[in-house]
Amino acid sequence: MLESKGSVLVIAGLFFFALAFVSNALVPALMYKDLPEKTAEELVTANLRYQFEDLARRFPESFAKHVGQVPADGPEKEQWLNARCADLLRIGRKVYTGEACWHCHSQFVRPVSGESRRWGPVSESWEYQNELQRPVLFGTRRVGPDLSREGGRRSNDWQAVHLFQPTILSDGSVMPEYPWFFEGAPDKPNLRGLALLTYLQWLGSWLPTYPYYEEWTSAHLPEGTEPGGVDQAAIDAANQGHPSAGTGETAEPAEPATEPDAGAVPEEEAKEEEAKTGETDATSPTTTDPPATPPGEEPAAEIQPEPPTEPAPTDPQPEPATTPPEGVTPGEPKAGETESGDERPPSPEEPQSHRLLYPLFPELLVA
Numbered sequence: 269m270l271e272s273k274g275s276v277l278v279i280a281g282l283f284f285f286a287l288a289f290v291s292n293a294l295v296p297a298l299m300y301k302d303l304p305e306k307t308a309e310e311l312v313t314a315n316l317r318y319q320f321e322d323l324a325r326r327f328p329e330s331f332a333k334h335v336g337q338v339p340a341d342g343p344e345k346e347q348w349l350n351a352r353c354a355d356l357l358r359i360g361r362k363v364y365t366g367e368a369c370w371h372c373h374s375q376f377v378r379p380v381s382g383e384s385r386r387w388g389p390v391s392e393s394w395e396y397q398n399e400l401q402r403p404v405l406f407g408t409r410r411v412g413p414d415l416s417r418e419g420g421r422r423s424n425d426w427q428a429v430h431l432f433q434p435t436i437l438s439d440g441s442v443m444p445e446y447p448w449f450f451e452g453a454p455d456k457p458n459l460r461g462l463a464l465l466t467y468l469q470w471l472g473s474w475l476p477t478y479p480y481y482e483e484w485t486s487a488h489l490p491e492g493t494e495p496g497g498v499d500q501a502a503i504d505a506a507n508q509g510h511p512s513a514g515t516g517e518t519a520e521p522a523e524p525a526t527e528p529d530a531g532a533v534p535e536e537e538a539k540e541e542e543a544k545t546g547e548t549d550a551t552s553p554t555t556t557d558p559p560a561t562p563p564g565e566e567p568a569a570e571i572q573p574e575p576p577t578e579p580a581p582t583d584p585q586p587e588p589a590t591t592p593p594e595g596v597t598p599g600e601p602k603a604g605e606t607e608s609g610d611e612r613p614p615s616p617e618e619p620q621s622h623r624l625l626y627p628l629f630p631e632l633l634v635a
Contacts, residue, residue: 296393306398308354311470315420315478319469320353326424327457334459353466360467361400363460367446374407375416375471388417388472388481395474400467412443417472420479427465429454 312320324331324338331338335352339345364370377383377391384390395416396404407414422430426437432454434441449461457465472478 300393300397303397308357308399311398312350312353313473315473316353316470317349320466322424323462323465327455330457334462356463356466357400357470359463363464364467370405370407372411373415374410376406377414377416385482387414389477391416415471417481419469419471419473424465427468428457
């Protein structure tokens with residue numbers, strides 16, 4: 269059986285298939301068998317809630333028509349928003365798979381070079397332990413970008429226009445248009461459009477890096493604070509004592525400005541008067557009385573100031589004698605120079621070559 273190449277290839281193929289099944293299916297299933305699977309209601313984070321409420325603000329008519337009217341403030345509002353958000357997540361997942369969005373968009377940041385720079389942190393197993401990842405939508409290719417970190421990157425307005433007509437925002441895009449998600453205009457999404465927008469804003473909202481996935485820097489959250497939540501107590505503490513918020517200091521009230529007295533002398537004039545007084549005191553002779561001598565003691569002898577000492581005169585050093593060069597008598601000017609030492613201007617009758625050479629070779633000069 270192992271004598272032919274075909275048999276060897278078949279056995280090798282079965283072996284690697286079994287190895288892949290064990291490593292990619294059996295081992296993860298055993299590792300995470302005790303990890304509970306989250307429901308859609310448990311996936312509603314503060315980040316997703318913000319985006320869901322933003323849909324109600326941006327598209328009030330469509331939201332009220334297809335989702336419902338948001339109740340007034342109170343516990344009922346919180347429960348209603350969480351429940352409706354979970355419902356639209358389930359519908360949006362079905363719309364996403366039904367329109368074959370997974371065919372061009374992946375939902376898995378691979379652990380290879382450059383992936384985290386483009387799409388954010390590498391995907392981890394716990395991110396897929398929920399009902400919206402059954403089955404997982406890893407994807408096989410990327411005609412468009414990876415969407416596992418899409419939540420919060422762009423506003424709901426941008427997402428709506430991009431679904432309605434992608435070329436408006438991305439020139440040359442090959443993404444098809446989805447006008448059936450809207451009622452004639454991108455600002456009038458129907459139920460399927462609102463659900464798909466909710467699903468897109470959910471992708472990645474569970475990460476502490478939301479929404480700056482690539483540029484995020486780790487920070488220590490207070491104990492008990494949800495990664496996507498808001499610590500209102502910290503915000504109130506920081507805003508206390510504004511404008512010195514966050515420094516722990518309170519702003520002191522500014523002192524009221526006071527008008528100067530009518531008879532007060534300006535500061536500059538006072539300084540000038542002091543300067544003039546100092547000059548007068550320095551020029552006028554002053555006499556000081558000697559201190560009184562106690563009875564029975566002789567007066568102390570006056571200390572005479574020592575006369576200033578002048579520096580001893582020094583003999584001037586003679587300048588070193590210089591010997592004139594050979595053929596030159598001391599006191600006579602050199603050839604080509606006047607008595608004052610200036611260079612003699614060339615005669616207009618001398619050739620140009622002599623004018624160039626006579627400073628070096630005076631014997632070439634023409635008399």
